[in-house]
Amino acid sequence: MSTDDLYRQFQLVFEQYYNPLCKYASSFIKEKEVCEDIVQDVFVKIWENRRDILVVEGVKFYLFTAVRNNCLTHLHRGQRRPVYSLTDMNIEEDAWPVGTEPGEGELVNYKALLGKGIDQLPAKCREIFLLSRLGNFSNQEVADNLGISIKTVNNQLWKALKFLRNFVKGTL
Amino acid sequence: MEQLPDHIKKILLRKLQGASAKADDKIIADWASQDPAYEEEIAQLTTTWRMADEWLEEKEFDTSSAWSKIDQRIALATEKKNDTTNTVFWMNTLLKTLVAAAIVAGFLFGGWWWYNKRQESFTIITAAADQHVTLSEGTSVWLRKGATIRLPKTFKADERKIYLSGEAYFDVKTIIQQPFRIETGKGLITVLGTSFLVNAGQQQERVAVVTGKVLFADKDHPQKRCTLSANEEAIFTGETFERKTFTSSPLQWQQEELSFRSTPLKEVIQTLTIFYNHPVKVDSAQTPGAGEISITASFGKESLSQAVDEIAKLTGLHYRQQQDTLILY
Numbered sequence: 052m053s054t055d056d057l058y059r060q061f062q063l064v065f066e067q068y069y070n071p072l073c074k075y076a077s078s079f080i081k082e083k084e085v086c087e088d089i090v091q092d093v094f095v096k097i098w099e100n101r102r103d104i105l106v107v108e109g110v111k112f113y114l115f116t117a118v119r120n121n122c123l124t125h126l127h128r129g130q131r132r133p134v135y136s137l138t139d140m141n142i143e144e145d146a147w148p149v150g151t152e153p154g155e156g157e158l159v160n161y162k163a164l165l166g167k168g169i170d171q172l173p174a175k176c177r178e179i180f181l182l183s184r185l186g187n188f189s190n191q192e193v194a195d196n197l198g199i200s201i202k203t204v205n206n207q208l209w210k211a212l213k214f215l216r217n218f219v220k221g222t223l
Numbered sequence: 224m225e226q227l228p229d230h231i232k233k234i235l236l237r238k239l240q241g242a243s244a245k246a247d248d249k250i251i252a253d254w255a256s257q258d259p260a261y262e263e264e265i266a267q268l269t270t271t272w273r274m275a276d277e278w279l280e281e282k283e284f285d286t287s288s289a290w291s292k293i294d295q296r297i298a299l300a301t302e303k304k305n306d307t308t309n310t311v312f313w314m315n316t317l318l319k320t321l322v323a324a325a326i327v328a329g330f331l332f333g334g335w336w337w338y339n340k341r342q343e344s345f346t347i348i349t350a351a352a353d354q355h356v357t358l359s360e361g362t363s364v365w366l367r368k369g370a371t372i373r374l375p376k377t378f379k380a381d382e383r384k385i386y387l388s389g390e391a392y393f394d395v396k397t398i399i400q401q402p403f404r405i406e407t408g409k410g411l412i413t414v415l416g417t418s419f420l421v422n423a424g425q426q427q428e429r430v431a432v433v434t435g436k437v438l439f440a441d442k443d444h445p446q447k448r449c450t451l452s453a454n455e456e457a458i459f460t461g462e463t464f465e466r467k468t469f470t471s472s473p474l475q476w477q478q479e480e481l482s483f484r485s486t487p488l489k490e491v492i493q494t495l496t497i498f499y500n501h502p503v504k505v506d507s508a509q510t511p512g513a514g515e516i517s518i519t520a521s522f523g524k525e526s527l528s529q530a531v532d533e534i535a536k537l538t539g540l541h542y543r544q545q546q547d548t549l550i551l552y
Contacts, residue, residue: 069286099297
């Protein structure tokens, strides 16, 4: 593939994954600009060092992993505590955060409401849910990516779904 | 609601993720049909999932502006790489490191030594704004904002030599036995007594003589030179001297206003280039004769782009930015 074609491929990949990756990053880091910077850095690095990855299936996997690592590095560097540590992945079925009651005016916009709900998911649960949905990964891929069991992925996805359903309940 | 059996949970998730088989759908449908409450449950979960997907697909971040940033960064990085690869490719890493270290050390020491030495015997004047300086022997220098001159505390007996970068206008006191010399990045200007303008820019240097005579030479090859009389100017690029006579006063900036009276466009842009220290050109290949269009205008405190815009409107030409050059066509 010529450099020009490869660059076009690079742009396509960028356009497809930029938004999902930024959203994924924002599950670790609050500041949106930082999220965008991290994602952009990942893409520039790919162009500089890993062009080969652009044409293979695994690019998605690589992107999400790189963004995740860079987010955690950023948090670490800033002396901020990561949202959570993946090593302690035991799942407590309790400790549901209580979803704040949505105001009257917001009831119409289910979508926005769900966005809020996703924000309030427990951290582990949110990451697994976002990774799975944003990257459209299979549960096995999510499990591989995060180094957890597929059972955990399943449980957490279910937990997320139930949480969200309860969150928007009454508006349906 | 809690009572969904595990296998239904699993299958429903699979279905929502779009990975279910026909048989899965049937299992769920059969299960749900047992009780309207089950059916409701499944429906609610499915809607929630779909809405979450919709939220996730929302374009919250500006992809196209992000792309242009990436594009720019990569273009910049590529340029830099191309600049360096050609010259150093043959050196191995160790050698490169050693040479670099030696060069850096050399520069540091040399710079320190040079700086100290200079500091002892020279006066350096950098003009924060247009500034008038009278030298000890009576010569007047008007420094354009940003110009720097360096001169010895006392001149030698046989010459008065100063160093200039930027633009300055000189009214040199006549001292026959002690010629006045101005060293610039590329040139060496020798005068007896006269008034003239020097613009020592990065790309080119220009000397415009108002009264008297000036000798303008290549500093490294003194045989390469030209003598300028009143109303003559020369532009030196490092290779050749381009000579001509000028019609508008070269002392424009002293009045903080540029004025042109029936001046050919090519001369106008030359003045603009120097005045704003920013390259402006006419694309005469695209628009033949554009350089000859005569301009009568004056520019006060406009920015360069405003001035060029005005010229474009005046002449009916267009302009474009190409790298860091403004091009009229």
